[in-house]
Amino acid sequence: IIKAQQGGIENFHVLSCLKLTPPVMKALLDSGEVKLDGIICPGHVSVIIGSRPYEFIPADYGVACVISGFEPIDILLCVGKLVEQIEAGQPKVEIAYRRGVKPQGNRKALELMEEVFQIDGANWRGIGIVPQSGLKINQKYEHFDAAKVFSGLLRCARNDKPVREPKGCRCGDILRGVATPFECHLFGKVCTPEKPVGPCMVSSEGACAAYYQYGSPESSGKF
Structure with missing residues (x-):
């Protein structure tokens, strides 16, 4: 974004979904x-x-x-x-990750973040709006903010409504840790990595995808 500003680039926009x-x-x-x-x-x-x-x-x-x-x-x-x-x-x-992490973090990266973004509320799946948990592009660079420039087209940019789950999907509960994938009636039956219903099964890093791939034989017998 800073480079685009410096170069006078006008056909470049960013949809910030960054969270803290x-x-x-x-x-x-x-x-x-x-x-x-x-x-x-x-x-x-x-x-x-x-x-x-x-x-x-x-x-x-x-x-x-x-x-x-x-x-x-x-x-x-x-x-x-x-x-x-x-x-x-x-x-x-x-x-425990001393080769990558310092107590003070990466000061240069933090300075760049502070230059471009400002803290705002963010919508979290299964939780709702959490104040001060997201980053939006600040006023100085808002002409690069896709959420503002294309507000009429980007329904996903709205941050004021809870994320709707597919019918029967318990992804929100699973992400909060109040349920396991085995407690979702869709898991392993209707919802599989080949035909995912909810976001927790879509990504290979999702909790449901991991349970499906690596769940123990005892646990796997539940679906």
């Missing part, structure tokens, strides 16, 4: 729907924002937090550190 992780983590913890002992914090997000934005979680909620990388050994290290914190009764924020 700590505010929605707070919303989930405040909901009381799920009892959490520990949280695996996302490595790719934390490369940018660092570890400090998560510090309210152990301080205010007594929940352990460890930032993980993406390799199997990273996940094992992260889970091990979470168990150590929980057993010791000393929740804190730890970085």
